[in-house]
Amino acid sequence: MESFFASLSTVAVAEIGDKTQLLSLLLTLKFRNKLAIVAGILAATIVNHALSAGVGVWLAQFFQSSVGQSIIAFSFIALGVWLLIPDKDEESDSRFDRYGPFIATTILFFIAEIGDKTQIATVLLGTQYQSLVWVTLGTTLGMLLANVPVVVYGEKLMQRIPFAAVHQLAAALFIVIGLYWLVF
Numbered sequence: 001m002e003s004f005f006a007s008l009s010t011v012a013v014a015e016i017g018d019k020t021q022l023l024s025l026l027l028t029l030k031f032r033n034k035l036a037i038v039a040g041i042l043a044a045t046i047v048n049h050a051l052s053a054g055v056g057v058w059l060a061q062f063f064q065s066s067v068g069q070s071i072i073a074f075s076f077i078a079l080g081v082w083l084l085i086p087d088k089d090e091e092s093d094s095r096f097d098r099y100g101p102f103i104a105t106t107i108l109f110f111i112a113e114i115g116d117k118t119q120i121a122t123v124l125l126g127t128q129y130q131s132l133v134w135v136t137l138g139t140t141l142g143m144l145l146a147n148v149p150v151v152v153y154g155e156k157l158m159q160r161i162p163f164a165a166v167h168q169l170a171a172a173l174f175i176v177i178g179l180y181w182l183v184f
Contacts, residue, residue: 003129007138008145010125010177011118014083014170015146020112024150027108031101037151038144040105045143046136048113049122053135056126063127069181075124076178083117083171118143121174128181
């Protein structure tokens with residue numbers, strides 16, 4: 001269960017202010033069917049994060065030594081530092097609009113997650129915890145916890161969140177996890 005809660009909390013916090021959260025807002029402004037947008041986020045995240053966690057679980061076999069564990073720990077610390085660098089505001093690709101909110105959201109979310117901080121975090125969490133199911137469930141729920149309120153409450157919510165403070169909290173969380181794995 002530690003893998004589930006660590007995955008949920010790190011992704012939920014790291015996702016706040018992320019480009020995929022901004023994509024959620026853009027999709028909400030573009031489409032009225034909020035349920036289809038949430039379903040698209042869920043579908044894209046399950047596939048993306050299951051693949052990412054699977055890669056992490058596979059990579060774990062190469063990181064069983066103390067050197068490998070240190071590499072994973074330093075990767076968490078590096079990811080924490082990377083979280084302090086703000087994402088660029090990217091526009092959604094309008095050529096997917098014709099497919100409707102579910103397909104457009106699924107495609108755009110999946111593409112936006114490729115190489116994203118939360119995808120890298122999912123690989124690292126899979127490597128550290130070696131649990132495809134719990135890491136995928138935790139990161140997917142974390143993604144939904146961060147994005148569903150944006151879909152439901154939109155701009156009002158986005159105006160009230162102190163993004164800088166949340167990014168600093170997320171960065172601290174990743175750095176603490178990295179330091180924890182270095183010490184223990």
